[in-house]
Amino acid sequence: MQIVGKLLSALGGQGPTLLVISLGAGLLIHPLADFGYELLPFSAFLLTLGSFLTAGLAPPETGIRLPLMALVLAWVGLVLPVAAAILLSFLPLDPSLRAGVLLSLLAPPVGSAAAIAGMLGLRPRLALLVSIALTLLAPISIPCFAAALGLGIEFNMAALAIRLFSIIGAAGLVAFLAVRFHRKLLSVLPDQGAATGVAVIGLIIVGLATSQGIRTHWMSNALRFDAMFAAAVVTNFGLCGLATLTFARLGSQTAGTIGLVSGNRNVILVWAAAGFGLPPLAEGYVAASVIPVLVLPILIKLWLRRSSFSRFIPQNLRPRETAG
Template identity: 80%
Template sequence: MFVGKILSTLGGQGPTLLVISLCAGLLIHPLAHFGYDLLPVSAFLLTLGSFLTAGLAPSEARIRLPLIALVLAWVGLVLPLAAAILLSFLPLDPALRAGVLLSLLAPPVGSAAAIAGMLGLRPRLALLASIALTLLTPISIPCFATVLGLGIAFDMSALAIRLLTIIGAAGLVAFLTIRFRRHLIPVLPDQRAATGIAVIGLIIVGLATSQGIRAHWINNPLSFDVMLAAAIVANFGLCALATLMFAKLGLQTAGTIGLVTGNRNVTLVWAAASFGLPSLAEGYVAASVIPVLALPLIIKLCLRLPSVGRLLPQS
């Protein structure tokens, strides 16, 4: 029961812990190194926690094919193309433009379902969107990069194998865990405990990415501050835009679409480029990690505002 209580506590305090982990990594250098060493484990924990959170989530409205098609088209196609058109009119450095577009080409984070569970949204919808777009990444990113003229080479074959392995293994473990859950109640007492597994992975990511964030900030503080401000406006703005655009679908559905719109797995795209991005592009991708980790807490606070509750239908 002790392990289960710890996991449930982590799941309940997840949004706050993500911000704390990032700050801890920035302030305490050994913690950042510790997180970086554990980074390979985090992807599995994030995906496993999301599968389990969705599997143990309370009943939610049926996810019809038109809804999932709408979400996938919006997140994976409409938004990147609209951003590419908008950025073509702005006098940006090509490397910075590439960084902005890459952050929007990334699929939702692997922990999207777990984060949706933390916020009382729709974990199953978030899981479907995240897994589907992640599996399409080895095809979608190189195609978009070529069409948009980003001039960045991607080694997607190794990444595709890794993604399939992680998702397949996490899915199998989650299936067996739920199938024999009656024997695992002390470890997995409720949905929050499942979310707690993903929170551990996210804490590792927060600690690990703080190392790269610190390096970029030290090298060029002014430039990184500007990119961070742009990343915050873009991520939070897109989250709010999507939530308002789909408000007629209800608070839970609109909030979930907003979540997967703004919370992107930018480190996956960084890895897909074999960490060979131009300096400006790499700096923007690193800056994008900060609002990604802070977004769950911001959404949780916003959803508590009475004005938001009145604006969005509850059904």
């Protein structure tokens, strides 16, 4: 059993790299993409369980009070979608593409938000609370917002609500028991890294599964998909940066966590809620939105590593900035 614990810890430690590898492997090897697609329903449980475990084994976090939670929930679940709807109303976008962009922002944060926060040294418990709260509200908030914004998309939220509550309930129960009896499970769950490793397995499955849709949309119209991919990257990274700067006064860890849950949305959930019946442009944008979610952790890791390393470089050896 110790081998399992060591493997999970290794997966958690190399999570950002493995997410990118899984996406590339699915694009290059078709059977792997098909295999991931078959396991996609199970990945939701692993992502949620890994997030619960990561938050449960994380060091204590101070300052998670009701005013902070209300502020973050309002920002992620209300301010950003409304602001995006207002902004997009002035842009000459195809209605289907507009629907895809807005749907990606109506989605709650990814189920693995707490695990990703753990990978990046942010606040897993804050990320978990925001992610779970908005996910539980999704069966009401998504169809209401979609109707108010005139997206013209039908949702089967009743069936999805039952599935969401079942997944969250089962994952929460398993995580509670694992944390409660952690001393007896040290060989399987030795540390927080192993807990993150559980979510990494789920993210690897997502990377493999979504590569199938990405390849299909890219082959049907490469130029159009590249444009949607660029828009998805700008939206994801832009919202992460905007939220981090907006809440910088709350400290780098809190601001970074709010940035994480602002940009990284569970677009697969919205896709499933629509019965996989989105218009082609909207579906293509949703597929493209998965890529920055999987790539962001390694980019942040590389940036943090570069920032830490640069402090040890003598001033006279650092690259000089040139004017103009």
